[in-house]
Amino acid sequence: MMGIIGDLLKGMGVTGRQMIATIFGDGMITTEYPKEFREKPDRFHGRHVLNRYEDGMEKCIGCELCAGACPARCIYVRGKENPADAPVSPGERFGFVYEINMLRCIFCALCVEACPTEAITMTHLFEMSTTNREDAIYTKTELLINEDGSANHMFPDDRLANLSELLQADGWMRATAPQGRVEYEGIPGWTPSAGVGLRPPEVGQSGDAAARDFTLPDDATSPEVQPDEEE
């Protein structure tokens, strides 16, 4: 009987000590997050950025090694010949399209290790929530750091900062979706005011395939089914 009471008191002592440590000492282990940011560890794997050289040239040369190293297959790169009069990168080619699907990314940093020019590195940025699955695909616009070395955010400044943009007919859509922006180079956006056409009407699963935008050629196979050559 006394043993039980002793055990009960012992249990209450644990919580009591924790309470005193939290109120008077340094027992608190949570912070008021959006108000207060906790210092991240040096090697924290946040989201990626594409770096530049000091003179402003892009480091990425469009070699696609990162895409090859990616175990989650979330990186899509397309290289392009550097224009002779205004080269984007010091190499022969540059990364024309660079997209990372953050929904698939496992933040393993193998792309960082694979990169021969240290173009892609990880940062401490971690706030990547979106209200839309397509917004989670980061394009070169967001990944490439600015000339002054600061990282681009998904929504430059505050997404609600540009009130005149919001006043337009589909301003909200453009403010909250990257493909709504004119400089977006991935999937063609469908917002009419950005000048890239209208979204085709959706057809259901039983709908006529010919009514869709695209048709696969008869001999084409899906690229994801092809086996890796190196293995």
Next chain:
Amino acid sequence: MDWWDVLLVVVRVVGVFALLMVVTVLLVWIERKLVADMQNRLGPMRAGPHGVLQTVADGLKLFFKEQITPAKSEFLIYMLAPALSVITAFLMFLVVPFARPFDITLGGEVRSFTFQAMDLNISVLYVLAISSIAVYAVVLAGWSSGSKYPLLGGVRATAQAISYEAAMGLSLVALIMFIAVQNRGGDVMSMASIVDFQAGTYGATDGFLSFLNPIITHIPKWFILPQVIPFVIFATAGVAETNRAPFDLVEAEQELVAGFHTEYSGMRFAMFFLAEYINMFTMSALMVTLFFGGWGGPFLDTIALNVGPWLATVVSFGYFMAKVFVFLFLFIWIRASFPRLRYDQLMDLGWKRLIPGALLWLIASSLALAIRQFGLPWT
């Protein structure tokens, strides 16, 4: 009985209602903050300074939420069960005196304004009766939801209620017997007189313990000292009665989703929530009233004589709330510390520990009282 009396009753009832609502709002916040502290967290921080308005915000949110009715529910009972739980919670507090009464002159007549909605001469029985009815709210809510988890919660409530109310009643029998022997002819079951019986301190003794007189004459005559075991049993049963952790099998989240109120949403859920916290407050208030001298405390009579009865009332209310909040803190502390009892452990504790303990204490204390009253049988 003129209309002044009616007015006074209305004022008291409204006052008790307001007190309970304010206490509930504060208590929910205090509980969340304290549990957060014990778990090294911050707890609510946004609504108001340190989140003190969080309960208000939650209440408003619940007020505007849809009230879902399951297709298989017994609608009438499903709708009435939350009301029953709130009504019984309010009713139970009506007999608890929470401040020192004072005299006012109304309509050319001196009346005693008591801070207690009503003083029954069977208050203790009334409390036990109402707390039994409160269980019906849980059982009926569980059954009428037409869903399996609530039903399990409701069935658990029945078994739990039977095993703990017996112990609770028995512990109070011993207490009432003690009071009755000490104060012959008094209203031994009226809460107001129970508080009065506990006023003052122990008198000086002239026996061999007389060297302790400086200490003894400062010990208040609270019933906790002679009746520790009934208090422990009453407190344990009280935690079980209010369905609080570690006896919250009725709403065991890990096993039964939310137990008896799984299917409730919006205001109906809020009513169960409100009832739980009012019950917690009432249980603490009952422990204070029955065992810790109610609103009584030092210097009350001095203040009433020298400054005014109104200040004594205010101070006594402060004493009452301070004592009650000690027990509320214990409720919360226990909740944050202990894991939920398994069902058979709950039954074991009720039937094999508390009830035999209460019975043994009842026999022992009645023997002691009889010997003190009539002497040893062989003398």
